[in-house]
Amino acid sequence: MPEPTTASIQAAVEARRDEIVQMLLHLVAIPSVTGNEGDAQRFVAETLRSDGLEVHSFLSSEEEIAPYVTHVGEQPSFDDRPSVVGTLKGRGESKSLMIGGHVDTVPVEDRARWEYPPEGQLVGDRIYGLGATDMKGGVVAAMMVPRILHDLGVHLAGDLFINSVTGEEDGGLGTMSTILQGYHPDGVVITEPTYQRVGVASGGSLVFRITVTGKAAHGGNRNQGVNAIEKFIPIFQDLLAWEAERQATVHHPLYDHYENKFPINVGSIRAGEWASTVPDKLTAEGRLGFLPGESMESMMEQTHQRVAAVAEKDDWLSEHPPVVEFFSGQFVAEEIPVDHPLTQAVLAAHKDISGEETEAWALTAGTDARLWIHFTESPAVLYGAGLLHLAHQSNEYNEVEPLLESIAVLTRLAIDWCGIADS
Ligand SMILES: [Zn+2]
Incomplete structure (x- = not known):
């Protein structure tokens, strides 16, 4: 089949506007402070399953994580903290892509400082709530990609994995578990709030x-x-x-x-x-x-x-x-080159959808991308809607328009990276 046009991808995302907003509000309303991610992860898993993905939900164990504890930190508990990978099986031979991020949030520090409830509220073009930007918005964006591909009638040639993980705020338990489960995608995009820049380096x-x-x-x-x-x-x-x-x-x-x-x-x-x-x-x-x-x-x-x-x-x-x-969690510093094919593919997908250039960007903080780069052959970058400076703050919010645009970009990226199957 021919490649979907930019306009058709944008229209497909636009048609699901309300649903996207509602899904983010729903996910924000499910509490998922680091250590208590079970309910949020069940919602993610059930949604991906009902969308026809093959869903793999797995717990991390103390034994498996023990050799990596300096990287991912000590865990409060291993109970009811599943990580989730939904697989949209490719119908050909091509590169695979993993998209997703963490569902855990930091706790609400001081409720009195919140003008809108941390459980979520739509105000104009803003979705307020704990985790709206860091990074349930990104998790929802990843979850929407298979739906948009379905709407466009596109079957990818390579595998697409939608990943939702636990324990990121503490060091990266869920991502380490995903790696230890044997996933080795040809590219990983973590949809952290990067102002839609392409995050290639973690301090x-x-x-x-x-x-x-x-x-x-x-x-x-x-x-x-x-x-x-x-x-x-x-x-x-x-x-x-x-x-x-x-x-x-x-x-x-x-x-x-x-x-x-x-x-x-x-x-x-x-x-x-x-x-x-x-x-x-x-x-x-x-x-x-x-x-x-x-x-x-x-x-x-x-x-x-x-x-x-x-x-x-x-x-x-x-x-x-x-x-x-x-002592405590030690974060390695990692990066992938600006001219790496994955970086270039995300930059190009953004340009195609938004009509504007974005840039490769470096963070002084550590992210889960470092674990992929350090422990696997899978290249990893960050790209997502949302304002990083609002993370871990009262009145955290995400914005609807950039969120929709990021979904279109991720869809374009999945098509470009994984290719379209002949049938
Ligand atoms: Zn985050």
């Missing part, structure tokens, strides 16, 4: 803890003790100096416009018990960012070296070296 991050030992004494005789807070100050100053040095010397074309490419943030400090006691211990915890091209191992090594170099210049610290540890 990495490490969470560190530095413990400094001092010597206790009565505050009235403080010179007989060693204050752990004072001993931490040069370490802290050196972390900031390191951040500034890296900012000036480490370059990446997609990141150089960021005011701070790799923030080093000390987020908590604990020291001392009593105003008139010299504290003998300080624990500082923080997060350190890095870029694609820099390995997690090298960043850990450099952190150790930086702290050790400060300690060497100090009589006390050289005798009592500070301890540097890494």
Whole structure:
């Protein structure tokens, strides 16, 4: 059959406008804070099944995830947290494509700050609600693609997988499980809210803890003790100096416009018990960012070296070296090239539907795309409607027009990437 025209794809999406809005409102209304994704995932699975897809719903297990726990984080529970893959089997030999994203959300922080209910409400062109932009809008967009293809009478040659996962906000449990189930699509598009840019790079991050030992004494005789807070100050100053040095010397074309490419943030400090006691211990915890091209191992090594170099210049610290540890979820930094066929295909599909160029884009935060790129041969990018800066905020919303446009783009992409079957 001939390729559907741009206008016919747009018309097919437009015809389902109300249904798309209703489906997003429905999914937003199902609570799915990380750890409690069961009900939302059942809705996704049932919808895909009733649309004629072959549905595979699977739980993650502690044993299977154990080797990857530094990447996906500790889990509150493994119960009733299914991941879902709906397969629209291709009728030929061609490349396969996976589209989808995470159904979990962060909790509502402060309900009083919400002007509209976090359970969802349509206001003009905006769909308000928790997860409307991050990223139930993207999940709905992916779910709609098989329907639009059906409306157009298109049978794809390659397989199309619609993926809905759990645990992304915590590190990526569902995506890791999907990978471990053996899926290896020829392309993955995660429909995170990227303002419809093509997200090709995810920044990495490490969470560190530095413990400094001092010597206790009565505050009235403080010179007989060693204050752990004072001993931490040069370490802290050196972390900031390191951040500034890296900012000036480490370059990446997609990141150089960021005011701070790799923030080093000390987020908590604990020291001392009593105003008139010299504290003998300080624990500082923080997060350190890095870029694609820099390995997690090298960043850990450099952190150790930086702290050790400060300690060497100090009589006390050289005798009592500070301890540097890494804990909690560690995010590798990954990217695929701007000229990769998948990046180019998404850029082209966007141009075809919207009539305007979009751009390849880099994120300072980590996304599930990193897991595909790091652990598999499958290239992965991000592309979706929605405003990333509204994620994890009160009054989060998505907009109807960009959402509809993203569905048309994803449909165009599926046709271009998977090809059309002869019969
Ligand atoms: Zn997200």
